[in-house]
Amino acid sequence: MRDRERGIALVITLLTIGLLSALGLGLALSSAAAQMADHNHEDAITMLNAAESALNLALRDLSTAAEWSLVLDGTLRGSLVDGTPSGPRTLQGGETIDLTILTNELTCGRPTDCSDADRSVATLDRPWGPNNPKWRAFLHAPLSLPMPLRQRDLYVVVWVGDDGRESDGNPTVDGGGGGGHGRHVIRARAEAFGSRGARRAIDAEIARVCQATEAGEVCQPGVRLQSWRLVSAVP
Numbered sequence: 001m002r003d004r005e006r007g008i009a010l011v012i013t014l015l016t017i018g019l020l021s022a023l024g025l026g027l028a029l030s031s032a033a034a035q036m037a038d039h040n041h042e043d044a045i046t047m048l049n050a051a052e053s054a055l056n057l058a059l060r061d062l063s064t065a066a067e068w069s070l071v072l073d074g075t076l077r078g079s080l081v082d083g084t085p086s087g088p089r090t091l092q093g094g095e096t097i098d099l100t101i102l103t104n105e106l107t108c109g110r111p112t113d114c115s116d117a118d119r120s121v122a123t124l125d126r127p128w129g130p131n132n133p134k135w136r137a138f139l140h141a142p143l144s145l146p147m148p149l150r151q152r153d154l155y156v157v158v159w160v161g162d163d164g165r166e167s168d169g170n171p172t173v174d175g176g177g178g179g180g181h182g183r184h185v186i187r188a189r190a191e192a193f194g195s196r197g198a199r200r201a202i203d204a205e206i207a208r209v210c211q212a213t214e215a216g217e218v219c220q221p222g223v224r225l226q227s228w229r230l231v232s233a234v235p
Contacts, residue, residue, distance in 0.1 A: 047154060047192040047200035048230070050143050054080075054156035055190035055202055058139050062160075062206060063223045068186055071138060072162050073172040078139030085137035092153040093195035099137050099157065106135045106159055106189060119171075126164070133161025133187055134171040143192070155193045160186055163205070184208040184219070185226070201231035 061078045062071065070076040077085070086100045101111040108114030109123065119132050126132040139158040161171065166182030168175040174183060184207055191201040205227040210219035 043194065043198060044200065047194055047198060048202075050154045050156055050192035051190045051200050051202045054139060054143065054158050054192070055188060055204060058158040058160070058188060058190065059206065059223055059225065061139070062186070063208075063221070068174040068184070068208070069172065071160055072134070072136065072174055072186065074136045078158065080139050080141045082141040085140060089140075089142075089155055091155055091193060091195060095195060095197070097155065097193050099140060102157065103135055103137055103159065107133070107161075128164030130169040131162070131164050131166050131171065131182075133164060135159040135161045135189070138188075157191050157193075159189045159191075161188075163187060184210050189231075191231075202228060203231055204228050 057080055058078055062068070065071055065076055074085075082089070085103070088096045088098045090096050104111055104114055108118040108121070109125070110118075116134075119126075119134060120130045122129045122132075136159060137157055138160045139156070141156065142153060143156045144153050162174065163182035163185040164187075165185075166175060174186065186206050188204045188206055189201060190204065191199060193199055204225060207224045207226045208219050209224060210217050212218075
């Protein structure tokens with residue numbers, strides 16, 4: 001009888017230990033998941049801040065450019081660049097991105113080189129046909145941002161392109177065409193790249209306020225950020 005009671009007590013003890021172990025494991029997993037979610041949220045905010053910082057730097061550079069056609073044709077580039085606006089770049093963790101491929105994807109929706117005919121195809125994302133932007137990497141370089149517990153090394157790119165509402169059919173000239181629509185207006189895509197394929201991007205429309213006078217066209221100092229939106233799904 002006593003041996004039977006001992007056996008029952010042993011079974012109860014083992015069951016209790018198993019239950020407590022399962023509860024402890026569940027709490028540990030829950031804590032780890034919450035910590036991972038916090039890190040992911042922190043990373044997402046940091047990358048968005050990096051994209052915003054790159055866009056603000058591009059705005060400063062664009063405000064000092066006398067003629068935006070020189071920006072649109074690639075003659076004038078931003079103050080923060082790490083070489084030519086093409087080819088691969090190595091990110092933290094060893095992954096690479098390719099500026100040539102990214103620019104092609106933004107311009108005509110595919111990684112390979114695209115002609116003017118390819119760029120001019122009207123799509124849902126690029127509905128302006130011949131006036132679709134021919135994107136240029138205006139600013140591109142590594143960017144380190146401090147975080148509470150670590151340093152985050154990212155890579156940022158700001159592309160610029162002509163306003164599709166123009167009617168001159170030339171995306172390398174800030175001309176406007178009939179009625180002057182789109183003159184002194186350009187588009188920008190600011191994007192931050194991190195490890196494990198993480199990306200955050202912002203689309204913006206930038207304008208310069210100018211008016212015609214007897215002495216010629218006069219523009220106000222600085223530029224105006226007319227619109228800003230977070231790109232929810234980056235290809």
